[in-house]
Amino acid sequence: MEPTVKRPGYLAAAVALAAVLLVVGISLGGPAARAATTTPVTGSVTGPTVLATGATGHYTIYGTGGPAIAANGTQVGNLTYFISLAAADLTGVTVAPASAALGPGLNGTPILTVGAVPETVTMTVMISSVYQKENVSTNLTYSVSVVQPYIVTATIVNIAKTTALAFPLAIDLDGQQVGVVSIPTLTPGGEYNLSFDYATTGLSTGEHTFTISLAAEHGLVAFANGALSYSQSFYVTGAPANYALWIVVGAVAFVGVLFIFALRVAARRRGTGRK
Numbered sequence: 170m171e172p173t174v175k176r177p178g179y180l181a182a183a184v185a186l187a188a189v190l191l192v193v194g195i196s197l198g199g200p201a202a203r204a205a206t207t208t209p210v211t212g213s214v215t216g217p218t219v220l221a222t223g224a225t226g227h228y229t230i231y232g233t234g235g236p237a238i239a240a241n242g243t244q245v246g247n248l249t250y251f252i253s254l255a256a257a258d259l260t261g262v263t264v265a266p267a268s269a270a271l272g273p274g275l276n277g278t279p280i281l282t283v284g285a286v287p288e289t290v291t292m293t294v295m296i297s298s299v300y301q302k303e304n305v306s307t308n309l310t311y312s313v314s315v316v317q318p319y320i321v322t323a324t325i326v327n328i329a330k331t332t333a334l335a336f337p338l339a340i341d342l343d344g345q346q347v348g349v350v351s352i353p354t355l356t357p358g359g360e361y362n363l364s365f366d367y368a369t370t371g372l373s374t375g376e377h378t379f380t381i382s383l384a385a386e387h388g389l390v391a392f393a394n395g396a397l398s399y400s401q402s403f404y405v406t407g408a409p410a411n412y413a414l415w416i417v418v419g420a421v422a423f424v425g426v427l428f429i430f431a432l433r434v435a436a437r438r439r440g441t442g443r444k
Contacts, residue, residue, distance in 0.1 A: 210235035212250070212271075212296040214311040221318035221368035222285050223261070228292075228311075230277035235298025235305040246300030250277045256290045256315075264292065271296070283315045290315055318366035323381060324393040325363060327355035333389040340365050341380040355390065378402045 216228030237246030261284030
């Protein structure tokens with residue numbers, strides 16, 4: 170009988186190879202590993218950059234990227250925005266919701282309410298992308314100028330014997346529409362006091378004209394003195410200091426012109442003719 174020859178080196182190699190195959194088999198048979206993220210966290214904020222004192226503005230927040238988004242664009246984690254506010258005076262300044270989820274086809278829609286003080290409100294928006302233990306974020310800033318507005322007021326009267334249905338009324342400045350006021354349904358003899366705030370960070374030096382016209386309503390309604398249109402020209406000598414407040418007072422009972430009052434030295438009225 171031949172003696173048995175032990176080859177411990179061969180045995181160890183076989184055991185090591187079997188262990189490698191086992192590990193490979195487990196890896197191939199288990200859940201597929203997620204591909205590494207190749208895109209950074211990005212986002213944007215859109216909405217009004219100028220608001221009248223005490224007004225509200227609607228904003229849209231978009232976010233994507235980071236570990237929450239797989240390489241193929243599929244969302245596998247959580248995207249969330251968080252908003253903080255900064256201003257010289259935060260009295261009456263709020264935003265809601267201050268945080269919410271983001272995702273494919275899902276944008277944030279916060280509403281910013283500003284206070285009674287002309288100032289700059291800064292929104293800092295953090296967009297966070299989280300998947301398992303990975304958490305990556307980016308910060309965006311968005312500034313909103315809070316200004317005292319031009320205020321246009323007028324009284325609309327139904328002069329017909331039939332009901333005047335609700336209609337939109339355009340407010341023009343220098344021949345360009347700057348806003349629309351919704352006039353509700355008016356019964357015969359009914360009145361509606363409209364008010365429109367026009368927020369701007371300043372008009373250029375020179376003459377400007379506000380115009381309101383009811384001509385398209387075919388005689389159903391008129392201003393309180395029976396006129397169908399009013400206009401008022403005024404002259405701006407320079408950029409209004411501290412976003413100067415202007416008030417355009419329109420057709421109150423039997424008053425046939427619009428008045429513009431400059432409440433600060435930076436602007437003066439020149440000419441009050443009605444067109």
